[in-house]
Amino acid sequence: MSDVEDAISRAYRGEWARIVASLTRRFSNLDLAEEAAAEAFATAVARWPTDGVPPNPGAWLTTTATRKGIDRMRRENQRVGKHKEAQMVFDNAPPESIGAIDDDRLRLIFTCCHPALAMETRVALTLRMIGGLTVAEIARAFLVSESTMGQRITRAKAKIKAARIPYRMPSAADLPGRVSGVLAVLFLVFNEGYLATGPGTGPVRADLTAEAIRLTRLVRALMPEDGEVAGLLALMLLTEARRTARISMNGELIPLDEQDRGAWDPALIAEGHRLVRERLAAAAAGEAPGRYQILAAIGAVHTSARDIRDTDWSQVVALYDQLVNVDPSPIIALNRAIAVAELDGPRVALATVDRLETGLNGYHAFHATRADLLRRLGRSQDARAAYDKAIDLAGNTAETANLSRRRDQLQ
Amino acid sequence: MQYLVSVIDDKSSPGSSDRRPAISEFNERLIADGYWVFAGGLADPDAATVIDNRGEQPMLSDGPFVESKEYLAGVWVWEAPDLDVALALAAEASKICDRKLEVRPFQ
Known part of the structure; x- marks a missing residue:
């Protein structure tokens, strides 16, 4: 370049x-x-x-x-x-003050995440306007065609203009209700950075993960009492801490069990653990944790193990059980099955994974998970077919490299 | 910015019929606060007549242009600075008239 x-x-x-x-x-x-x-x-x-x-x-x-x-x-x-x-x-006047936090981008996020817009539209709009992602990248992140996504964003902008959705911070009374939509959006921005899908981008877009963390910190400063804001920030920090250990020198994804744990960022882990402990205390006091707090707790279990063999898998599965109650999506069920494989073996996990096919057939991680379980069960031919499907669907270059190597290692 | 606020009723589970005094009181407040442009309740959709005079002669048909379980029971027109203000009023209005509302901006 x-x-x-x-x-x-x-x-x-x-x-x-x-x-x-x-x-x-x-x-x-x-x-x-x-x-x-x-x-x-x-x-x-x-x-x-x-x-x-x-x-x-x-x-x-x-x-x-x-x-x-x-x-x-x-x-x-x-x-x-x-x-x-x-x-x-x-007009070169500075933006009018909006209280303690004065950030045009945060204001723009609240406009893009307005409850009068459909949830999927809010996410798409924020990724376009704040994340600067192209329509094609957003379409891939949501498993829809580029023209569908383009229309969705165009309609959203037209509605904001026609209905006069305001460009400002919500009132204090509206704020809690408006935050959950914002958190969903920030998490997706983070994930797009963590597992970038653009063909022209590297496997990780640290700018997006950093931006998601920065904006989540702002929301946390604004709403220090909100458990899910703290949970999401902890989850992002504990994930970000592993970022550099996750990609090899030649751009290949390194799975959790093969990562050099000494390369994890201890400061981010310490900050993430502090937040998780804060939320565990709140949960012990009777506050029911939401999905981000549970995901952060899972991240805390992983980052507490000095070696993959020290991982408390029963704790991980127990947390996933809790998560399934809060969020019964097939993607959560898939991730739970990955933990089950460590606890009860690949055969049990594969039976669960196979039941998720209808909902996840277009999702690369579904086929990658199946491929890995089939490989561990010695079913090389089935594993190869599953790797092929996963490689076809994966948009992330580091993941594709890892999947290709694993496929080529099959007997 | 003007918004058309449509009051939507449901034939299978209609809203309560004793809301008129509360609605009048709410309208007084809308007027006092400068939001009120127009308000009106509608007769039953069965009382509607559709006319189409795009052809050689006017065609009349008895009843509403679309038969549905949900129907327009009344309208408001409000003047509000933005959608947040309109939606906050609509949240209150929905409770007061015990019906679902659609808030739609004029062009």
């Missing part, structure tokens, strides 16, 4: 959400903000290789995007009076 391409992709990762959020505040129009931001990056791609990278790429992009936005507004909305237009051109 050339220096210019590198500068552009760095600016994209670092500045996309900030630019979209500030243009949304300025123009009160999400669609216009997104289009103008995209145009500014397209202009950078066209100009920077000949003009050189500007000294402050973020400022250059913001200025360019603002000009593009004003041009678009003039073209699209002839009714805007000269006075209002002039105000927008010269």
